[in-house]
Amino acid sequence: MTLRITLALSAVCLLLLSACSTPSAKPDQSAFRNSKLASILVLPPVNQSPDIRGSLTFYATVTRPLSEAGYYVFPVAMVDATFKENGLQMADDIHDAPLSKLQSIFGADAVLYITVEKYGSSYVVLDSQTVVSAKARLVDARTGTLLWQGQASASDAEGRDNNNGLAGVLINSVIHQLASNIGNPGHQVAKLASARLLSPHTGGILYGPRSPNHGKD
Amino acid sequence: MTRFAALAACLLLTACASQDHTLYHWGGYQEQIYEGFQIESSNTSPNKQLQKLQEEQQKAAAKNKPLPPGYQAHMGYLYFQTGQSDKAVMAFEAEKKQFPESTVYMDLVLGKLRQK
Numbered sequence: 001m002t003l004r005i006t007l008a009l010s011a012v013c014l015l016l017l018s019a020c021s022t023p024s025a026k027p028d029q030s031a032f033r034n035s036k037l038a039s040i041l042v043l044p045p046v047n048q049s050p051d052i053r054g055s056l057t058f059y060a061t062v063t064r065p066l067s068e069a070g071y072y073v074f075p076v077a078m079v080d081a082t083f084k085e086n087g088l089q090m091a092d093d094i095h096d097a098p099l100s101k102l103q104s105i106f107g108a109d110a111v112l113y114i115t116v117e118k119y120g121s122s123y124v125v126l127d128s129q130t131v132v133s134a135k136a137r138l139v140d141a142r143t144g145t146l147l148w149q150g151q152a153s154a155s156d157a158e159g160r161d162n163n164n165g166l167a168g169v170l171i172n173s174v175i176h177q178l179a180s181n182i183g184n185p186g187h188q189v190a191k192l193a194s195a196r197l198l199s200p201h202t203g204g205i206l207y208g209p210r211s212p213n214h215g216k217d
Numbered sequence: 218m219t220r221f222a223a224l225a226a227c228l229l230l231t232a233c234a235s236q237d238h239t240l241y242h243w244g245g246y247q248e249q250i251y252e253g254f255q256i257e258s259s260n261t262s263p264n265k266q267l268q269k270l271q272e273e274q275q276k277a278a279a280k281n282k283p284l285p286p287g288y289q290a291h292m293g294y295l296y297f298q299t300g301q302s303d304k305a306v307m308a309f310e311a312e313k314k315q316f317p318e319s320t321v322y323m324d325l326v327l328g329k330l331r332q333k
Contacts, residue, residue, distance in 0.1 A: 038318050060250045074319070
């Protein structure tokens with residue numbers, strides 16, 4: 001009996017641990033695997049949302065998940081400044097820059113193009129929710145080969161259903177931080193969306209060479 | 218009771234998974250990036266940012282945990298902004314040493330810095 005309960009709880013544990021990754025069929029990632037990439041240049045995201053804060057807010061959240069995945073991530077604030085000094089103010093223009101040019105400045109193995117699709121609050125019946133969603137394309141800077149693409153979103157309404165149990169509690173901690181971040185409520189939600197988009201999971205970014213999990217996924 | 222223990226173990230496990238097994242000492246680096254972008258009206262400045270990053274740098278050294286990618290380069294950028302070119306050069310060199318992946322970019326930045 002005790003064993004059964006332990007087993008059941010272990011299963012819940014596993015579910016919890018994997019709750020944040022989006023389930024999908026295992027796609028062919030041989031191009032990614034063979035690319036042997038070690039460094040990623042994340043370009044300032046293109047913003048399709050009506051809130052101009054979407055681009056830089058999301059940009060401020062990408063370093064941690066990609067670094068913890070085992071890659072070298074170029075310092076985003078400095079990268080942004082480098083583009084601006086060279087007359088590229090708009091993310092759309094930066095995304096159009098030729099790979100050879102990016103290569104000569106940064107020497108990155110891969111370039112990550114992010115588009116923030118949704119950023120901000122929408123008001124639904126009796127309630128409001130803040131949603132951030134983004135898509136990304138990872139391109140081999142040396143060959144132009146598309147290595148991976150993905151999409152993820154997050155909302156501060158996720159933890160509000162009390163039926164969610166422990167998962168709800170975990171997400172609620174994010175909401176809690178959000179309450180102290182009234183100026184730009186999308187910031188905390190962006191962190192969650194970014195972690196979902198850029199942390200290794202099935203069909204997602206593979207572990208890089210600086211991670212102990214490299215080559216095991 | 219057993220149920221409670223297992224539940225506690227489960228919470229501990231998930232807590233560990235999200236906290237202490239990081240490769241790097243983050244110490245608010247991403248918050249400093251965010252503040253530096255001045256998305257919200259705040260009273261931050263390159264000097265204040267540097268102070269926070271220096272404090273965290275010491276904590277990382279005390280824990281013997283590496284600083285994340287870009288951290289020392291970001292400090293170099295702030296040193297440059299505050300007119301401390303010598304320290305900027307040292308920080309960019311330190312980034313390059315810790316992360317040879319940054320060599321092309323750091324050499325470009327160092328080259329421009331030395332021209333000035």
